Amino acid sequence: MENKKPSILLVEDEENLHEALKLNLELEGYEVTSAYDGSNALKSVADEYFDLIILDVMLPEIDGINVTETIRLQNNEVPILILSAKNTSADRVLGLKKGADDYLTKPFNLEELLLRVQKLIDKNKKMQDKETVGDTYSFGENTIDFKAQEAKTKNGEIVQLSKKETMLLKLLIENKNEVVPREKILQAVWGYNVYPTTRTIDNFILNFRKYFEEDSRNPKYFHSVRGVGYKYSEG
Ligand code: CA
Numbered sequence: 001m002e003n004k005k006p007s008i009l010l011v012e013d014e015e016n017l018h019e020a021l022k023l024n025l026e027l028e029g030y031e032v033t034s035a036y037d038g039s040n041a042l043k044s045v046a047d048e049y050f051d052l053i054i055l056d057v058m059l060p061e062i063d064g065i066n067v068t069e070t071i072r073l074q075n076n077e078v079p080i081l082i083l084s085a086k087n088t089s090a091d092r093v094l095g096l097k098k099g100a101d102d103y104l105t106k107p108f109n110l111e112e113l114l115l116r117v118q119k120l121i122d123k124n125k126k127m128q129d130k131e132t133v134g135d136t137y138s139f140g141e142n143t144i145d146f147k148a149q150e151a152k153t154k155n156g157e158i159v160q161l162s163k164k165e166t167m168l169l170k171l172l173i174e175n176k177n178e179v180v181p182r183e184k185i186l187q188a189v190w191g192y193n194v195y196p197t198t199r200t201i202d203n204f205i206l207n208f209r210k211y212f213e214e215d216s217r218n219p220k221y222f223h224s225v226r227g228v229g230y231k232y233s234e235g
Helices: 015-027 038-047 064-073 090-097 110-131 163-174 182-190 198-212
Strands: 007-011 031-035 052-056 080-084 102-105 136-139 142-145 150-152 158-160 179-181 222-225 229-232
Touching: 007 015, 007 038, 015 031, 015 110, 031 038, 038 052, 038 064, 052 064, 052 110, 064 080, 064 090, 080 090, 080 110, 090 102, 102 110, 142 163, 163 182, 163 198, 163 229, 179 182, 182 198, 182 229, 198 222
Parallel strands: 007 031, 007 052, 052 080, 080 102
Antiparallel strands: 136 142, 142 150, 150 158, 179 229, 222 229
8 A cells, every 4th residue: 555645734935945845845755735824824724634834933924823823722733843033042932832843943954854854743643653542442341342343341241332333432532531522523423414413422422321431420431521522531
């Protein structure tokens, strides 16, 4: 199977530098999407998945610091490498505070940039691989077998799971300790063109509590967050 090229969003308004970076990144085997200002950068982030964002700080419309902050407020953990033009450290510190992962000060060494890019992409990939659950998953006294679509519950009982139950369990567990928004659940489990009511997801969650919780009225694992979504958590 062909490996997909890592994708990078390059946000830089100085055209010469932009073109030079794009060319070099492409030569390294990356797929590069271009943005020349902050609002277009945010638009691309909303539309597409990226493995990394290279983000200039001084940009027209919305600056790189604000772009970083907005991306993080959307719960998007894409690695961000900021390029700061100033000699002062204020930009870098602010960028890192708002959630950037790394920075370079202009003018920078191309080789160093490429090394940092690769490091950030590798680190992110490793983290994502870790968060993918395997064929089975155990918590408390329960074990779920995603392949067989069944679960062994606290009483040692085997429960057959429907396909949608299995998908929802997997989605929630892969996002452990995070609220998964209703829209994301509907999209991932029910598909784009079917609109189940909130009740439908609620009923699934009620079943999960019956199967897996010690006390289904006082859930430890499966939580609903009113008006937002659902969360699987441990401890
Ligand atoms: Ca600039």
